[in-house]
Amino acid sequence: MDGTVWKNLLERYGQRVTLCRGGEDLPVRAFFQPVRERAPGEEQTPLGAAPAGRYLYLGPPEIDPEGVEELVWEGRSFRFIRARAVPVGERAAYRWALAEEQDREERS
Template sequence: MRRNVLPGLLRRYGRQVVLEDGRTGMAFVQPILERSERSDQVLPTPLGRRRADRFLYLGAAELPLRWGDRLRCGEEYYRVCSAQAIYVGGAVSHWWGMLRPEE
C-alpha cells in the first residue's frame, strides 16, 4: 500500500472531525453493522436505555487518537473506545479506531 493513497481518499471522500482539544482532520466514520439475530442499537439498563451501536474510524496520520478522546463528526459526538496507529513500512499510514456515540 502506498502511503499517499489514504490521504487522497480522505481529502476527497472523508468528513471533517474535531477532537475535544480543538485539533481537526479528515476521517471516515461509519457504523459497524452487526450480523447477529440480536441487532438492537438501544439496550435497556437499570438506569434507562443506552445506545449500543459502534462506529469505525479511519483517520489521517496527523490526527492521532487516544482511548477516551471525545470527537465531533458533523452534529454527532463520539467517545474513542479503542485506537491504534496503522503502519506502512516504518511510518504511520493512518489511525484505526472504534467509537461509541454519546447521548
C-alpha cells in the first residue's frame, strides 16, 4: 500500500485522537473503533456488539505507539496493551495496536 493512499484514508475517515507521551500531546488521525467479537461483557455500539473497553487502533506508520502513556478519544482515556508495525515490503504500512479503556482510578 502506498503511504499517500493510507495518509489520505486517515485524513478523510480517521478519528481524531490525542497520544500523550512524555508530557507531550500529539494530535493524530487514526482508525479507532471498538473490537467487534463475541465475548463476555459485551457493550452495544453504533457498529454492533463489542467487548467492553477494548479498541483497535490503526494509525500512521511514522508514529510508534510504543511509549505512549495515554490515548485520549472523545474525552475518554485508553492505554495500549499491544502494538506493532504492519509491514508491506520493506516499510511499515501502518501501526496496529490494541487499547483498553482506563477507568478514572487508573489515571490517578
